[in-house]
Each structure stands twice: as C-alpha cells, then as structure tokens.
Amino acid sequence: MDDAVDMVEAAFASLRPDGWTGYWPSGADWLDRSDFRGQNVTWQRDEDGYRWAARGLDEMRDFYSARMYPPGTV
Incomplete structure (x- = not known):
C-alpha cells in the first residue's frame, strides 16, 4: 500500500504549480x-463484463462512483 x-x-x-503555498x-x-x-463496497460484473460498484445501504461514509449501476438501469 x-x-x-x-x-x-x-x-x-x-x-x-511552482511556488504554490496553499493546500x-x-x-x-x-x-x-x-x-x-471495511465499508461493504463490492464490485459487480454483468455478462458483458461491465463493472460497477455497489455498497450496503447501512454504511455511514459517503460513497461516490461513476459506475454505481449497470448500464440501462438508471
């Protein structure tokens, strides 16, 4: 890691940038x-090989992914 x-x-x-002093x-x-x-995030794969992330609804930490649902479902 x-x-x-x-x-x-x-x-x-x-x-x-050179000279940058901010965060x-x-x-x-x-x-x-x-x-x-440990946040109950798992990767799913459909028959075409498309992958998306899924997470348990009871988890407290915010989770953002560009691939959270299989294509055509949302």
Missing part, C-alpha cells in the same frame, strides 16, 4: 478518502 501512496504523492507533487492534496489524504475496505 505504501508504494501506491508514494506513486499518488509523486503524481500530485508533479501537478503542483495541495497528498497521497495520504487520497488514501484516507479512497480506501473503502
């Missing part, structure tokens, strides 16, 4: 917001 955080950190750093996301920030282990 540290390797992934380091790679995200390097990507964020490469996009930061800038870090790899650890990204991981804190993106790690849904």
Whole structure:
C-alpha cells in the first residue's frame, strides 16, 4: 500500500504549480478518502463484463462512483 501512496504523492507533487503555498492534496489524504475496505463496497460484473460498484445501504461514509449501476438501469 505504501508504494501506491508514494506513486499518488509523486503524481500530485508533479501537478503542483511552482511556488504554490496553499493546500495541495497528498497521497495520504487520497488514501484516507479512497480506501473503502471495511465499508461493504463490492464490485459487480454483468455478462458483458461491465463493472460497477455497489455498497450496503447501512454504511455511514459517503460513497461516490461513476459506475454505481449497470448500464440501462438508471
């Protein structure tokens, strides 16, 4: 996991403008917001191979995904 955080950190750093002094996301920030282990998030796949994320309705943490439903259902 540290390797992934380091790679995200390097990507964020490469996009930061020279001389920037305001907030800038870090790899650890990204991981804190993106790690849904233990949050009942599962990936589903239909017969065409299309994948989408599903989450239990009783979970408290906000969950946003561009792929939450199979095509044509919403």
